Amino acid sequence: MSVTSEFIARSERHSAHNYHPLPVVIREARGAWVTDVDGRRYLDCLAGYSSLNFGHGNETILAAAREQLDRLTLTSRAFYHDRFAEFCAALAELTGKDMVLPMNTGAEAVETAIKVARKWGYEVKGVPDGKAKIIVAEGNFHGRTTTIVGFSTDPDARGGFGPFAPGFTVVKYGHADAIRDAIDEHTVAVLIEPIQGEAGVIVPPDGYLRQVRQLCSEHNVLFIADEIQSGLGRTGETFACDHEGVVPDVYVLGKALGGGVVPVSAVAANADVLGVIRPGQHGSTFGGNPLACAVGVAVIGLLRTGEYQARARELGAVLHRRLGELVGRGVTGVRGRGLWAGVDFDPALLTGREVCERLLERGVLAKDTHGATIRLAPPLVVTKEEVDWAVDRLAEVLPR
């Protein structure tokens, strides 16, 4: 047995089978490259679902984490700590909002946004108690808690996990009319991904986000943008909403906010919205801890340079031009923005899983989404040569 298959067999024996990983066991990583236990190297074109936008082992982030590790890691929110104000101020400035509420994982931040929107609905908008409604989109992915999977449209995500929380209306993604039709006097929020990641990197039609913004403003409804995967540089702007010049009422952030080191998530909004949460009404033991804040501050510092957004824009253009050349050669469609692409294959020829297995053999890590679609999202530190190289490998796995 190879070292790899031994590790895989041991992993499967004592872990729940809630994932179906590709057969590679990673041991170390730097920048855009990882090395497995047998010494093989791979270009990481998943980047932890965009958690590793700044690359594996980013020195700036690691230095901040190391310094903090040696000094103070956890206090709980029962006390203040000396990194908290700095992180909250930096994230408020990055988002242009008054306030932030730090949590840990993405799902927790989404849950926070749901709680805030409902409370805002009752206390500010005047919705009768228990009636608050939130509009969400078909194909959404917002995390794995019972409330969140309750409004998923993916049978695997929700099957067997009910009963589910009421108060959500699912409408077609990318159609502002569907949102207009669904809004009523009890609607407190529209919760959408500006680009749907797990659904296959689905970019809505131009103008959709602006229309959602306008509808929400007209009807006194909060626009909650789940930018957990689309935000923080991935699409070539700090936020995917920036492409349409749209500012949501609530940003939900996670993934790359933790710099690939620790889970860090947050909700950002103005005081008229986040101010509805008062002491004792929401919290998290680990949310906003000193290590998370130190890492988050370093991440925000990297974003402030604009360098990563620029790389995503420039290299994203290369990625999309090169992928476009494969259309008609087993590839049926390419979508995305910046260094983020969903690639559809002819299902009669290849499944997404098969493509990823063949890429793995050629030294590229990628992940299928549904059926015959894969997603490519390398760390934003990847070079043009590496992007070209990855697309060349993809061309090799297509049937001739």
Ligand SMILES: *Cc1c(COP(=O)(O)O)cnc(C)c1O
């Ligand atoms: C990954 C993701 C989440 C959930 O984040 P977790 O940290 O896995 O809980 C929520 N929304 C979007 C858009 C995501 O991509």
